[in-house]
């Protein structure tokens with residue numbers, strides 16, 4: 591079984607204190623910093639861009655987990671790689687040629703990931719499972735932090751996990767949106783091994799405890 595990793599989503603941080611917030615979650619035990627890039631086209635919201643990653647890259651050793659919620663990912667891969675991304679995940683809904691994007695991301699020295707919206711069928715990403723390092727299952731509709739976990743994402747996680755097991759692949763299963771102690775437990779028992787959490791960590795008085803709670807939700811065998 592893969593170790594459970596925690597990806598703290600910067601979207602929920604205090605933007606006036608970014609360096610402090612990032613160092614705080616690093617000290618608190620997160621392994622990844624989840625960076626939600628929104629362009630106002632693929633999703634309504636606009637978040638931040640490569641300049642923010644570049645500035646933070648010098649201040650932390652956290653793995654940069656870049657989640658592109660943008661209409662033309664192809665045009666921005668090089669910039670996000672150059673700004674310090676370790677993982678670059680694009681949405682399957684944004685491209686007709688996922689293989690080309692996956693190849694480019696690898697060529698840029700990053701790990702490729704694919705994401706899909708709650709309403710997008712798993713069949714869209716199945717052909718690429720052996721080509722990517724990570725699948726990001728959206729458990730809310732992308733665009734905003736602080737939403738409620740959509741339970742049908744558990745079915746997707748279970749199905750994916752079983753395919754991954756059968757094919758003996760080593761792809762990571764990441765779940766994103768509405769993650770708290772309860773939903774983390776469900777997601778982990780359905781097969782997720784990377785948990786993205788924004789609100790739950792950053793809006794807490796004790797982020798270290800919250801991160802520990804999320805991680806421990808994985809160590810319990812059962813959890814419904």
Ligand code: DX5
Pocket residue numbers: 599601602624626657730731732733734735736737766767768769786787788789790
């Ligand atoms: C939503 C983003 C998420 C979001 C998660 O579009 O992809 O990463 O920041 O936030 P919480 O944990 O608050 O649901």
Ligand code: ZN
Pocket residue numbers: 599624625626657766786
């Ligand atoms: Zn995200």
